[in-house]
Amino acid sequence: AQSVTQLDSQVPVFEEAPVELRCNYSSSVSVYLFWYVQYPNQGLQLLLKYLSGSTLVKGINGFEAEFNKSQTSFHLRKPSVHISDTAEYFCAVSDRGGYNKLIFGAGTRLAVHP
Amino acid sequence: ETGVTQTPRHLVMGMTNKKSLKCEQHLGHNAMYWYKQSAKKPLELMFVYSLEERVENNSVPSRFSPECPNSSHLFLHLHTLQPEDSALYLCASSQEEVRLGSTEAFFGQGTRLTVV
Numbered sequence: 755a756q757s758v759t760q761l762d763s764q765v766p767v768f769e770e771a772p773v774e775l776r777c778n779y780s781s782s783v784s785v786y787l788f789w790y791v792q793y794p795n796q797g798l799q800l801l802l803k804y805l806s807g808s809t810l811v812k813g814i815n816g817f818e819a820e821f822n823k824s825q826t827s828f829h830l831r832k833p834s835v836h837i838s839d840t841a842e843y844f845c846a847v848s849d850r851g852g853y854n855k856l857i858f859g860a861g862t863r864l865a866v867h868p
Numbered sequence: 869e870t871g872v873t874q875t876p877r878h879l880v881m882g883m884t885n886k887k888s889l890k891c892e893q894h895l896g897h898n899a900m901y902w903y904k905q906s907a908k909k910p911l912e913l914m915f916v917y918s919l920e921e922r923v924e925n926n927s928v929p930s931r932f933s934p935e936c937p938n939s940s941h942l943f944l945h946l947h948t949l950q951p952e953d954s955a956l957y958l959c960a961s962s963q964e965e966v967r968l969g970s971t972e973a974f975f976g977q978g979t980r981l982t983v984v
Binding site: 796799800846853857 | 903910
């Protein structure tokens, strides 16, 4: 079985500051890793994914994440945030070779202030 | 239309009502999913359909009844719900490949359900 822990439920940050949203996972099998973003009253939009290969993954809207197998982490980073990045961010894992049965973390609410 | 479309976007129903949520995907995918997003709880997978066959049912109460008539459409039939069933119900689709599995899910905008 897999599980995902997002270490911060809320992250306040000022505009143009860097941000890191932390994610740790637990799994007995190899997994795919994802970050999704949810804006108010919207569904989930994929930011980026790690399937294999380079451990540094670049996504949309200037976000990137680094897969660290030894620490079982997949932290999301952005060097300079905008007001429009205010949203809920979800880390998720799924089995390789199976259906996309995503196991989600509880989410991190990113609040960007002017 | 493109992507994954869910209707209605908002639904209020009484505990004795019967209603259905609809999901349509225009991506040519072969797998579809229902997720439940409740306040203060992580997103939960409810059902998985692959090639119109249910392959997963995560201990969901029988008052939720899914239906997948073809690979593009997915329904969630609701009856005698409880107030605690109020949540955002999200539909997703993906393409499942032999050996690779499924590498990405695309989500609809969800149906906000309120049970009164």
